[in-house]
Amino acid sequence: MRARKIEIIGIQGIPDIQKDMDIGEIIVDASRRMGLELRNGDIIVVSHIIVSKAEGRVVNLVDVEPSEFARKVAGESGKDPRHVELVLRESRRIVRMRRGLIISETVNRIVCANAGVDLSNVGVGKAAMLPLDPDLSAKKIRDRIRELAEVDVAVIVSDTHGRPLRNGAVNIAIGCSGIEPLLDRRGEVDMYGRKLTSKIICIADELASAAELVLGQADEKIPVAIIRGYVYKPSETPAKVIPRREEDDLFL
Amino acid sequence: MRARKIEIIGIQGIPDIQKDMDIGEIIVDASRRMGLELRNGDIIVVSHIIVSKAEGRVVNLVDVEPSEFARKVAGESGKDPRHVELVLRESRRIVRMRRGLIISETVNRIVCANAGVDLSNVGVGKAAMLPLDPDLSAKKIRDRIRELAEVDVAVIVSDTHGRPLRNGAVNIAIGCSGIEPLLDRRGEVDMYGRKLTSKIICIADELASAAELVLGQADEKIPVAIIRGYVYKPSETPAKVIPRREEDDLFL
Secondary structure (H helix, E strand, O other): OEEEEEEEEEOOOOOOOOOOHHHHHHHHHHHOOOOOOOOOEEEEEHHHHHHHHHHEEEEEEEHHOOOOOOHHHHHOOOOOOOHHHHHHEEEEEEEEEEEEEEEEEEOOOOEEEHHHHHHOOOOEEEEEEEOOOOOHHHHHHHHHHHHOOOOOOOEEEEEOOOOEEEEEEEEEEEEEEEOOEEEEEEOOOOOOOOOOOOEEHHEEEEEHHHHHOOOOOOOOOOOOOEEOOOOOOOOOOOOHHOOOOOOOOOOO | OOOOEEEEEEEEOOOOOOOOOHHHHHHHHHHHHHOOOOEEEOEEEEHHHHHHHHHHEEEHHOOOOOOOOHHHHHHHHHHHHHHHHHHHHHHEEEEEEEEOOOEEEOOOOOOOEHHEEEOOOOOOOEOOOOOOOOHHHEEEEHHHHHHHHHHOOEEEEEEOOOOOOOOOOOEEEEEEEEEOOEEOOOOOEOOOOOOOOEEEHHHHHHHHHHHHOOOOOOOOOOOEEEOOOOOOOOOOOOHHHHHHHHOOOOOO
């Protein structure tokens, strides 16, 4: 019996990313240095933080002038008012707010804490915002990998988000290219021949969560993982289809 | 440079599970037949459906007498009133209800759709309920594997659940044994030496999601996966710590 096996491999040797660096090229080079040629069908999961840095989505907090409202929110929570200001700038609406925790819908329509504005792994006194268009970021990395390594891979840009109902954050897909993010299994039959009626799986989020098992959250500098052996459905559907519309969500 | 690599392997040859079958023994035998000896530190992810079957948590719908309320809810949604009745019996409270979709808190305090009562992969005219105590189910499987194969593994019992905010279901941990389900990275430093302030990762859910990449949702009969190479924190903490308490949740 042939084992159905998937591998998740952390890409080592990615440098500290600066503005305008070429993430696609860096991934191709780093994987080659590890003796790992990228293959058709590989899924490359990239932590958004290096994408944000390469795209110049980093600001020095000293350059941020907090509004009156940002100061008020910060005062009630012990947060840095400049951080709150950035969170508000990145938000199109506040979804929940309590004790300094801001859950908002970002300009990209992702509902998450702090609008994804990150103070970790950016450098002291700095903040990183989510990429402006994470699906486009994923596509650019994918195109560049195709150009340099002559392989067609899928790319997922990921971020670690808290969620309602359950403690602990999980890594999810905020952008993707080359893979269908939602796997629709309706119409397939179960082991007794009964039709599945409601089985849409967010395979992009599951892949992002799987990748985090090798991604370094802290100082390990592993911001990229290859998932090899999972047969995905090729597609140009963006990860934008994952956030549920307000009118379809029982919790919004 | 040594690659940091994790493998996810689907266990084939698991039979159609009946009441009182020994899941631990079946996993040990099936993995041996694949030439895969279980190892210390392996993480075994088991779809709850086979646990529910082995524990006799299956009912024939013809034996279920729906209440007046179940009939009313079913009438408004086109659902089988006996299915609705089972959902209500498995719930300690209704969290949201709209157009036949029932989100409730189960007797195990997991908030999910239909209280986890499943009509797929059970057999025509039957329904499967979640295990009564999925942490205990995981522990029993783990103990049995230790007894038979003389290895200490972690066991996660998983189910695929929809979630607020995002389309598509993902596989999550409803029970676990031998692994710390929530990884607390607060106090670790980032790549610039800055302390992480709020990084609790639900590694048990990420492992369950990773496992689903090889688990058969439909008729593929792969209800068990081994995750090999991920270094987890051994612990007796149950998966019960994952559902957030109502007073701590901004969406409940």
